[in-house]
Amino acid sequence: MIKRRTNVEIIALGFAIVILVGTFLLLLPVSSDHTDFLDALFTATSATCVTGLVVYDTATHWTLFGQIVILLLIQIGGLGFITIGVFLATYLKKKISLRQRGLIEESVNSLKLAGGVKLVKHIIKGTFLFEGIGAIILSLVFIEDFGLLKGIYLGIFHAISAFCNAGFDILGIIEPYGSLTPYASNIIVNITIMALIIIGGLGFIVWQDIYEKGFKFKKYLLQTKIVLIMTIILIVGGAVLFYLFECQNSLSSLSQEEKILASFFQSVTCRTAGFNTVDVSHLKPSTSLLMMFLMFVGGSPGSTAGGIKTTTFAVLTIFVYATMTNKSEANAFNRRFDSKTIKKACSVFLINFIFIFISAIALFDMQPQLPMQDVFFEIFSALGTVGISTGITRQLTMLSKIVIVLLMYCGRVGSLTLALSLSRKKKISNCKNPVEKIAIG
Template sequence: MRRIKKQKMDENIKEKIRERIVKRLAKISNRLSKMQIIALGFLIVIMSGTLLLMLPVASRSGECTGFLDALFTAVSATCVTGLVVVDTWVHWSLFGQIVILVMIQIGGLGFMTVSVLFALMMHRKIGLKERSLISESVNAIQLGGIVGLVRKILIGTLIVEGTGAILLSVRFCGQLGLARGIYYGIFHSISAFCNAGFDLMGYQGEYSSMVNYSGDWLVNITLISLIVIGGIGFIVWDDITKKKWHFKQYRVHSKIVLITTAVLLFGGAFLFYLFEKDNILAGMGPGETFLSSMFASTTTRTAGFNTTDIAAYTDAGKLLSTILMFIGGSPGSTAGGIKTTTFVIFLLYMRSNMLKTKGVNIFHRRIHEDSVKKASAVVCTNLLLALSVTLLICGTQGMGLSDVLLESVSAMSTVGMSSGITRGFTAVSKIGIMILMYCGRVGSLSFALSFTDKRKTSPVEYPEEKILIG
């Protein structure tokens, strides 16, 4: 009887502790803004992944991985970047690789989307605050129907990643055996769809990525398709599934994304061919040249894989890659960068100023002034951050400007393309790159606003004063 009473008392004490913790967490949650919760959520995923990667079981050698290297890998995986300081296959065990894969999936979909999955599985009601957070997380245009959109995202992700895994497994099973081939298919399908760029090709040579598949049509087309589908954004998915091929009925957002994506992909591939035809593309057949050019243009849209040696690019090729990486994918997707819509609105805003026309117009619609201001702020913020870290690395390590700029923009845009200088970084350089990756995934402007969301603006309006510009 005494034992039973003691057990009941212990259970009551534990229940009271749980209630207190839940209440405190609720109070903290109410004090935080939406962007602060999202930023904190990614930080929790990163720190959890870091601790798991530091375990001896996570490394192939059975030794503990240093905190900085584990943290860098966790940031890169959660922020779906793909920059690495150690080769994924050579250094990490199966356990470590699975931890990285889980972080990639959470980082790609957004932790709020993943939390909705668990809520739906447990049949838990999703409140208004959670819906608002989800809307912010996936960059939804409106709050209505957000849970339905998340269901579509989860189902669509499963279908696309599953299809990609099957197609890639066809190639890998023949080379690596059934079990390992299927695992490689799943890993690279998730990594490509989430625009992460992590690979397990280290058994063919450290940091070799997809170089040995430069002429493989199945691998190239599958990876290109996964990267593009993951990078156009979930809102565009919704338009395509609802309105099918009726392009005129699409939202202006979807029209901008699809047209800009096509122009950047094919235009980038053409320019890459022009710049590299006498360099890394020399000696390749027509088929391999086409695939290499298309893959190089696609992977700069924040994917991070490479089928050609990035370090061997011409200066023009590196600059082209840097520009494409800076633009990146589309809002509400697994991709990074300033985003295609931001790039287009910024160009239209410059055109409007040059022609002295009123407002920014496209597809017979006027873009809201707040969107124009935000686009300008995002471009300037990302550029300032990338250049600051470039200056830091060049100043402290004396590395070449083109390689460091490519690396910094790659981190800021969560791409993962590298000329191979990452593993030579000092602790200070690694921290700078990690900050860029984190800001790039959360959103540089959004991260900055997370500190000012609840600050009250002064009601005082000062007198106007004109100054000279330009």
């Protein structure tokens, strides 16, 4: 008898299939002059998992066909193949089954089964609206520098990459592996990219809540309130600390206004997007640690972002505070977190920590010559599906690349899979083991 796959397994397997299809498309001669299997797999994984780590400069190595493949993988990975599949089914007037609605609920981290199809339609429409506006604004800038057709293409590519929090760029025609450093002082490019990253990283549930309730904060869902507050704290706090740490270092050659702009940009993008407007390889150790923390937290549930998510970090912080102040319950905005939510948050945090620990040991053993700071930065970037690198990606050996590929994949579906598996209904046993206390701390 064939075992029926769970929704969680379908989501994980679906991402793997998309990655493999993308890999074989990137191996075609029409995609590049020559790319071996592992590098094609690395690039396809990075694109599908909306990470942005690259072994080749996207603009100079890949042909137009290869770049379009990468862009499609980014779009599919950002929205999720379930979301796109359901939208196409509704467009073709196909009936959506109860099982498919369950897949929607789990793929976008919806809080309820009802209204899933409507949410998918809002997601698709909202995505193309924001990406379209972003593409138009960016195109106006790029057309001045590259001409009409090239400028429009650059605008579309970077708008999709930014909204999906992917971090891929094709500005290597100016400076290979330079990301957005040529536009570090361009206010329009910086603000547009930041806006797309933030909107894409808020989460689809938050979009719908704001859409339905307008700007009435008190009426928002608890998740929306936590996401918005945590997003503001992390962006502003990260920008202030980045400015203080790097004012006399990587930002020293910029004007005061450009320093502030660059600080906010790094704070926004290192949460999960992967673009950069300053040279990351010359950051101070304190700044690298700050960026690792922001990469670890990442964006919000049901979004295009990675990381343990803002809600996970908020729940853990509030729970620890409640424990330290001897409170019996963890509360936020006059609402109480249930034990299942706290267990999920603890599990997601621990599993990500284990991923980091195991991968660090593996990379240090395989390439002991690599600087420890750079290795940890690469690990946090891969697991958080961020994509910022100090430059060691191109120095990785075959086995090291496999480790990073697994990290990117786990970062996109690993923690989600764990959280969803914990949420399945379990059989409650009538018999329980006796309780015995142990010392903690």
